[in-house]
Amino acid sequence: MPQAGIRACAPRLGTYPVGMEPRGQLPVVGAVAVGGVLGASARYGAALLWPTPAHAFPWTTFTVNAAGCAALGALMVLTTETATAPHPLLRPFLGTGFCGGFTTFSTYALDTQRLLAAGDPTRGLLYLAATAITALAAVWAGVTASRTVRARAQARARG
Amino acid sequence: MNWLLVMVGAAVGAPLRYLTDLAVRARHDSVFPWGTLVVNVVGSFALGLLAGVAPGRASPLLGTGLCGALTTYSTFSYETLKLYEDGAKGYALLNVAGSLAAGLGAVWLGVETAAAFG
Numbered sequence: 001m002p003q004a005g006i007r008a009c010a011p012r013l014g015t016y017p018v019g020m021e022p023r024g025q026l027p028v029v030g031a032v033a034v035g036g037v038l039g040a041s042a043r044y045g046a047a048l049l050w051p052t053p054a055h056a057f058p059w060t061t062f063t064v065n066a067a068g069c070a071a072l073g074a075l076m077v078l079t080t081e082t083a084t085a086p087h088p089l090l091r092p093f094l095g096t097g098f099c100g101g102f103t104t105f106s107t108y109a110l111d112t113q114r115l116l117a118a119g120d121p122t123r124g125l126l127y128l129a130a131t132a133i134t135a136l137a138a139v140w141a142g143v144t145a146s147r148t149v150r151a152r153a154q155a156r157a158r159g
Numbered sequence: 160m161n162w163l164l165v166m167v168g169a170a171v172g173a174p175l176r177y178l179t180d181l182a183v184r185a186r187h188d189s190v191f192p193w194g195t196l197v198v199n200v201v202g203s204f205a206l207g208l209l210a211g212v213a214p215g216r217a218s219p220l221l222g223t224g225l226c227g228a229l230t231t232y233s234t235f236s237y238e239t240l241k242l243y244e245d246g247a248k249g250y251a252l253l254n255v256a257g258s259l260a261a262g263l264g265a266v267w268l269g270v271e272t273a274a275a276f277g
Binding site for chain 1: 161162165166168169170172173174176177178181199202203205206207210215219222223224226227228229230231232233234235236237239243255258259263264265266267270
């Protein structure tokens with residue numbers, strides 16, 4: 001498996017990535033904050049552009065979450081699975097910050113609860129399951145597309 | 160004005176999510192993404208409380224900004240995919256079922272708590 005060597009160097013769940021130990025966190029926290037502000041603003045803008053009526057299927061939050069998952073999947077391949085290390089603040093800014101602030105779990109949970117409480121269990125359960133399935137498919141699609149592009153670029157670089 | 164409130168809330172919520180995840184990882188050496196689960200459950204409970212206190216009115220500062228940026232769907236999905244790819248398929252399934260059940264339970268508890276004291 002050609003990725004094994006790269007994977008071994010990549011940060012694993014449960015360990016601190018290089019340069020992200022608890023000390024010296026200020027630039028990282030700043031990058032997360034700025035990215036989070038931009039992501040949340042984009043989500044708020046989407047909600048203003050495409051408002052969802054009460055008790056309707058929350059298409060805007062659904063789409064925002066799916067798009068953010070695809071973007072994070074693509075980004076994580078670029079920041080954790082490439083031989084050359086990217087800028088250390090790229091992942092905190094775009095991943096943890098922007099994608100994290102753009103997508104939301106709390107609004108998803110509240111909208112689901114509202115649909116269920118409004119006596120529309122079918123729509124509530126459909127929203128609950130459809131978001132989870134679409135989000136997982138989107139993150140997989142983002143990861144897969146990014147790995148394909150990276151593999152083609154590496155093949156081209158080798159000639 | 161509302162834009163500014165969303166931005167201020169997110170400027171607190173997003174770093175709070177990052178620091179919570181860091182603190183949880185430092186205490187639990189586990190492949191299971193407890194940090195993301197914690198922020199998603201806490202943020203869902205808080206948004207439920209807000210919705211129960213002021214029904215029908217979304218709060219740009221605390222709701223859209225703070226709770227919205229504190230919680231995340233993208234990291235939850237990515238961590239689930241990583242668990243699956245790394246062979247921890249049981250944990251991946253548990254993360255999805257557990258996050259959905261705990262998030263929905265937390266938001267419901269928040270709404271009910273606000274109603275009980277309101």
